[in-house]
Each structure stands twice: as C-alpha cells, then as structure tokens.
Amino acid sequence: MRYISTRGEAPALGFEDVLLTGLASDGGLYVPESLPHFSLEEIRSWRGLPYSQLAFNVMYPFVDDAIPEDDFRQMLEETYAVFNHKAVAPLVQLDTNEWVQELFRGPTLAFKDFALQLLGRLLDYVLEKRNQHVVIMGATSGDTGSAAIEGCRRCKHVDIFILHPHERVSEVQRRQMTTVHGDNIHNIAVRGNFDDCQRMVKESFGNQGFLSGKTQLAAVNSINWARIMAQIVYYFEASLALGGPDRSMAFSVPTGNFGDIFAGYLAKKMGLPISQLVIATNRNDILHRFMSGNRYEQRTLEHTLSPSMDIMVSSNFERLLFDLHGRDGEAVKALLEDAAKGPVSIEDYRWKHARKLFDSDTVDDQATCDTIREIYEQNEYLLDPHTAIGVRAARNCRRDDKVPMITLGTAHPAKFPDAIAASGLAVKPELPSHMADLFDREERYTVLDNNIAGVQEFIASHWKNA
The missing domain is CATH 3.40.50.1100 (Rossmann fold)
Structure with missing residues (x-):
C-alpha cells in the first residue's frame, strides 16, 4: 500500500513513513493510492466478530507488510480492551429505525x-x-x-x-x-x-x-492517515449490527474537521452499503454552506456550547476535494489557494456528485439544548451537545424512514455540564469512576x-x- 499527497507533488510513501510524516512535503494530506474493496459476501462473513477482529479485517490492507499480522492483531486487542463496554461501540435505540452509536466508551470519553x-x-x-x-x-x-x-x-x-x-x-x-x-x-x-x-x-x-x-x-x-483508518471500522460495526450489508444505512456525523465523516465516505467506497451521510455542524457551518449551496467561505469563528466543532478550516475536507476533482492535486492546490483569499465554488457537476451521498444541516445552541431536553424527556437518555446536533440534523435531513439512521455519539455528556444545564434539565451527568x-x-x-x-x-x- 502506497500513499500519495492531495497536492500531487510530494513523493509516494509507505505506511510507516506516512504514520510519522503527518502533512506531505507539498502541504497536502496523504491518502491511499488505491482503496481495498470488500464484497458483500465478505462483509457479511464478519457478522458477530469481536470489535478488534473486525478492526483487523478492515484496517490491515492499509498497513500491509509494514507490521506483521500477529503484531497488529495484538495491538488492536490491547487498544480496545481498555474500553469500558464489551461491545466497544454499542448502539442505543432512540426511535423506530433511529440509533446512537456510543463512541465514548474509551478512556477519555470521546470518539x-x-x-x-x-x-x-x-x-x-x-x-x-x-x-x-x-x-x-x-x-x-x-x-x-x-x-x-x-x-x-x-x-x-x-x-x-x-x-x-x-x-x-x-x-x-x-x-x-x-x-x-x-x-x-x-x-x-x-x-x-x-x-x-x-x-x-x-x-x-x-x-x-x-x-x-x-x-x-x-x-x-x-491529518494523520492512521486516525482516519481507525475511524472507518465503526461504520462497518454499526451496519453489521443492524442487518448490513443486506440493507443500506444512513449516518449523521457531528463534525468540524471532516475527518470522522470522511471515514464514512471511505467505508462506502470500500463496499459498505451507505445511502446517506449527514454533515451535522454548529454555527461554525462552513461545511454546511458548501454542501447546501456550493460556497466555501471562511467566516469569523464563534464560540458555542459544542466547542469540539468550533472549527472553520476543515482540514480533512481537502481529502474529499481531491476525490471530487478526479485526484488532480494541482487543481486542489489552486482551489485551496483561492479559498484562502475569499469564497470559492467548484464545478456544478462535481458538487452535484457530492450531493448524491451528502446532506448537511447547521444547528444553533438553542436547538442543541432543545434536542438534549427532548431526547431525555422521551427516553431518559442524555446526549452531549455534539451528539445532539447530530440527532437534530439527522431528523431534519433524513431521506428515507425505512433506512436505519445512525448518529455517531461522539462524546460523553459529563464532559459538557454547561450545555446540559443550559438545556433546562435538572440532571447532572456524572463522570465515570476512573475520573x-x-x-x-x-x-x-x-x-x-x-x-x-x-x-x-x-x-x-x-x-x-x-
């Protein structure tokens, strides 16, 4: 497996060098030269696997001969053994065909x-x-x-x-x-x-x-490729738990830097049936403005109740732009240089191609608090503000009620007590015992x-x- 830069000028590297390099020498981000692709039959055969084994199947093609198979398996077993739920990424049902995948069961309570x-x-x-x-x-x-x-x-x-x-x-x-x-x-x-x-x-x-x-x-x-690689796995995990790959899934992803939702995009390209990806943003909505109106424009960053998404320059968006431009690094470089000076758009047919998979929504602080309160009153289930944005965007953008909608639960509510208090709930989320x-x-x-x-x-x- 070789990795190339989104700007097209840096030399191709192997996994070890990409792991240590971060940004490419031409200022771009590394992506695989080609993606592995799994058949529906192969994905189906992974049902019921422990999370670490599924992770090995999804990720090892990216690592290839850089690390022996047994060493990588052991690494994955040790990684996910420290999570506080045996399922590692458990699903919680909110409503008919509506779910939250809890990605905050690790030691620092975040995806x-x-x-x-x-x-x-x-x-x-x-x-x-x-x-x-x-x-x-x-x-x-x-x-x-x-x-x-x-x-x-x-x-x-x-x-x-x-x-x-x-x-x-x-x-x-x-x-x-x-x-x-x-x-x-x-x-x-x-x-x-x-x-x-x-x-x-x-x-x-x-x-x-x-x-x-x-x-x-x-x-x-x-920007480190290994981050994206590891995030692809839980899309496969959620799908397999809800009847995939024999039925398609939709995902809503609270995102600021575009990395987590880009992993979902890659999962689809690798063979997982995904019919919709919802980009859920707060008031810092540069991604929503692009996806809804083909206008990429940086504005003043605002402080919100969902601080992990208070981002205006979404680094990983460059990786999607690279694909939308036919992997033409020179075109991506020129576009981003223009974007640093003012608003930019891409060709209409490229934008419409992205819209076949992606929808988007922006959710302000008031709607975030309303969603936290509503979900708790309906289910006695407490959302953190970022996941609440994902749930609200999922409900606003959902294309087909028959397709399971899975919101990625990105953080534990105890990390954001101010947002819980602002929602008007008389509930204080407790930190887990180890904290x-x-x-x-x-x-x-x-x-x-x-x-x-x-x-x-x-x-x-x-x-x-x-």
Whole structure:
C-alpha cells in the first residue's frame, strides 16, 4: 500500500513513513493510492466478530507488510480492551429505525479514543524498530488532546505538545489534558481559537527548522492517515449490527474537521452499503454552506456550547476535494489557494456528485439544548451537545424512514455540564469512576500568546533531548 499527497507533488510513501510524516512535503494530506474493496459476501462473513477482529479485517490492507499480522492483531486487542463496554461501540435505540452509536466508551470519553489509543501503540512500535525519537505537535478543539495524551503518554520515544485554545474548551476537557503528568507531556493554552492552533501546527510541519534537525514532528491530528483508518471500522460495526450489508444505512456525523465523516465516505467506497451521510455542524457551518449551496467561505469563528466543532478550516475536507476533482492535486492546490483569499465554488457537476451521498444541516445552541431536553424527556437518555446536533440534523435531513439512521455519539455528556444545564434539565451527568477525582487533580499547563515563534521556541527548549 502506497500513499500519495492531495497536492500531487510530494513523493509516494509507505505506511510507516506516512504514520510519522503527518502533512506531505507539498502541504497536502496523504491518502491511499488505491482503496481495498470488500464484497458483500465478505462483509457479511464478519457478522458477530469481536470489535478488534473486525478492526483487523478492515484496517490491515492499509498497513500491509509494514507490521506483521500477529503484531497488529495484538495491538488492536490491547487498544480496545481498555474500553469500558464489551461491545466497544454499542448502539442505543432512540426511535423506530433511529440509533446512537456510543463512541465514548474509551478512556477519555470521546470518539477520538478509537484512533488515538491505537496511534500511540503504532508510533511506539515503529519508533522502537527505527530507534528514533519524535516530537508530537497537535492542536485540539477539546477531545483530540486528551485522547492523544492518554494514547501516547507511555511511549518511550515521544515528547507530546498539545495546543488548545485558552478558555475555549470545557473544564472537563481541559482537566483531562492538564492533569496527566509526565516529563514528555506538555500542554499549551494559546490565547486564540482552534483555527489559530491548527494553523501553527500546519506551518510548523511545513518548516521544522526550529528543531535544528535534532528530531522531527509527528502528527496526532486527523491529518494523520492512521486516525482516519481507525475511524472507518465503526461504520462497518454499526451496519453489521443492524442487518448490513443486506440493507443500506444512513449516518449523521457531528463534525468540524471532516475527518470522522470522511471515514464514512471511505467505508462506502470500500463496499459498505451507505445511502446517506449527514454533515451535522454548529454555527461554525462552513461545511454546511458548501454542501447546501456550493460556497466555501471562511467566516469569523464563534464560540458555542459544542466547542469540539468550533472549527472553520476543515482540514480533512481537502481529502474529499481531491476525490471530487478526479485526484488532480494541482487543481486542489489552486482551489485551496483561492479559498484562502475569499469564497470559492467548484464545478456544478462535481458538487452535484457530492450531493448524491451528502446532506448537511447547521444547528444553533438553542436547538442543541432543545434536542438534549427532548431526547431525555422521551427516553431518559442524555446526549452531549455534539451528539445532539447530530440527532437534530439527522431528523431534519433524513431521506428515507425505512433506512436505519445512525448518529455517531461522539462524546460523553459529563464532559459538557454547561450545555446540559443550559438545556433546562435538572440532571447532572456524572463522570465515570476512573475520573471521579478529576477536579481534585493538579493541573499543569502553560499559557502562551497567539504567536508561532513563541510556541516553537517553547517546544524547541522543552522536548526531552533539547
């Protein structure tokens, strides 16, 4: 399996190099040169498999000979053994043919655990083999940071620096990051928003001179292909649980950076029958505005009750644009250069092709709170604000009531008590037992100005062998 850049100029790489590289040298994102495709018969044969075995079947073609089969199987078994539900990604029914897939059963209570608990093990495996040390630099809008720290904190060959927007993540999200202590763990609160943090990460990957050639950066954000690869699996898991592949499924995905829903798009291309993918956004609705009106335009980022989706520059959208443009890297590069200057559209036939699969909706804070309250009153089931946006968008955009609609439940409601309170419910979501003392733990983080030179100087002087 070889990987190519969405900008078309960087050399093709194997899995190990893509794992460690993050952004391609031409500024693009790596995607597989070709996708594996599974027949309906093969997918059907996977019914009833443990999650780790299903994950092996779906993912191993992407890893190929980079890791021996037995080693990869063991990695997956260890990854999903730490989840607190035997089903790993259980389904909860809300209504007739309407479901939530709980993706928050991992150690940090967010869907990011599916990829990042694996990514830490992959990195340690490859770095041990190469006798190499790397510096992880990542940006988080709330959940990626804690999942990355939890997944990588035991890695012997990694220093990890996570940037989060100062005072723009929930208190639980912040404490999940800042109360994990270790010589290789560094939390940076940037006086800015998530897009500022993400921009610093991308620019740093493009020019790593501040590390003086002593080490290299590795990515944990969803620009890292391994993140996307791991997220494909739970689409297969949900489908198989509800009668797939003999019936088609629809999915609603709360998304800001487009990674999670892009994984669903890939699942369909790999042979899983999916009839509809709903892009569910909050007020930061650049993806909805594109999908509903073919206009990609960056606006001022707003702070909402769903902070993990407070994103205006959706990195992984580039991967979809690459496919929509016939994998023409030069065309994608030109389009994104224009998008940095103002609104852009794509050719009408390309946009209409995307609309065959994708729908979208934008859900404001009031509708988010209304949905949390309504679902609790109907089912005594508590949604976090991001999943609530997914449920509302699913109901607004649903094409066919006979097709099961599955909303990806992206986070535990206990991470967002302010949103639960704003919904008017007299319910306080409790943290699981392993986090019961979270508010008593000592926090450690550094607040820095929204200045890339200062952030790079901090990283250069604080990594293990600096």
